[in-house]
Amino acid sequence: MPIRDVHDIERLKKINEALISRVERSMDQQGNAFSLFQTAINLENRVRSRTEELRATLRRLEVSNVDLVAAKENAERANLSKTRFLAAASHDILQPLNAAHLTVSALAEVQTTEEGRKLVQQVERSLETMEELLRILLDISKLDAGVVQPEITDVALEPLFSSLKSDFQPLTDQKGLKLRFRSTNAVVRSDRTLLRRILQNIVSNAIRYTRAGGVLVGIRHRRSTVRIDVVDTGCGIPEDEYEAIFEEFHRAPQATEADLTGGGLGLGLSIVRRMASALGHPISFTSVVGRGTIFHLEVPAAKTAFVETPTAPVEERPRGYGLFDTKVLLIEDEPDVQNAMTVLLERWQCTVKSAASTTQALEALGDTAWIPDIVIADQHLEGGDLGSVTIAAVRDYLNRDVPALIVTGDTSEEVAEVAREAGVELMRKPLKPAQLRALLAHLLA
Structure with missing residues (x-):
């Protein structure tokens, strides 16, 4: 075979090998490209799936946030409602508790045996515990509601x-x-x-x-x-x-x-x-x-200096309490409290006329032949009357500033301001008989 043919055959083999190699590389590249294409499609599907999951989660969070805000508002409303309820309930509960305090105090006055006095003291301690619990619960309710x-x-x-x-x-x-x-x-x-x-x-x-x-x-x-x-x-x-x-x-x-x-x-x-x-x-x-x-x-720390103001010593009164033959106009719409207070005042040798409203109080005064030495009035009376208004009406009727005392289970600052403006003393229910007696003696002095 001629040498030239041999060279041509070798050249063709090399060209063939090169072509085959190129075809193989091309096929590999196509395979890689297809694989990459499939991978990209899979990744896109996974990203789309994750995106939908994220959107769904965000929608759930938005709904949850709305629910949480609504729940928070409901809880705040419930807390305020609880405070109003406890305030109203405590006032209603303090009325019979006040009557019980007054009745027990009157009962203590007539005890002649040691056993009787011990029983009265036990009842007084139980009443004081009830009062303490009621007031603490009301305080906690007000503090939690942020109304203090x-x-x-x-x-x-x-x-x-x-x-x-x-x-x-x-x-x-x-x-x-x-x-x-x-x-x-x-x-x-x-x-x-x-x-x-x-x-x-x-x-x-x-x-x-x-x-x-x-x-x-x-x-x-x-x-x-x-x-x-x-x-x-x-x-x-x-x-x-x-x-x-x-x-x-x-x-x-x-x-x-x-x-x-x-x-x-x-x-x-x-x-x-x-x-x-x-x-x-x-x-x-x-x-x-x-x-x-x-x-x-x-x-x-405050910036001002403290200068103590000496207080006058309180004169201790004998067992007559300084109330003998004192005329008391009692204005109270709760029958049990009215009865208990009347009994207690009469035990202190007072003369008592009772009323449950402004109209009844003026009727009790009649033609002013009986002029009270002091007026004791509950603040919240039947028919929407207010004790402070009744006291003012009584003073106008008598044309004199009769000493007066408002007694109430209302713990608000508003009633304290009303008492200050009316120029009358204020005591919270349930009353402590000893404190009431001392205050009456002070007002009459």
């Missing part, structure tokens, strides 16, 4: 401490404990009533869980605050109970029956936290089991 608006003023701590010491000294003496309030001229910015309730609950709790030693209340000055410390030598609080102590109806597990004697309801620290939160006063504590607890309340 603190009145921030300058509050001198020394008179507050003196008042608390006077309240708790008999209890600590009975338990054999020491009670000390360190003297101070500090003035803070707070709501006087709420601050007193906070300290009252903390001190009461400290005394309840202290079996030996005592309770000390003092202050520490900070840069812009005053820290009030309540120190006790009680049973202490275990670390795992630190949060639980602020829960409703919680009692220390290490407390004995003797510690709980006296009506501890387990609501004291719960309402303390709510009140402190409403005032913006940080509260904290440190405790060692078996050695005691220290509660700290941070209160803003």
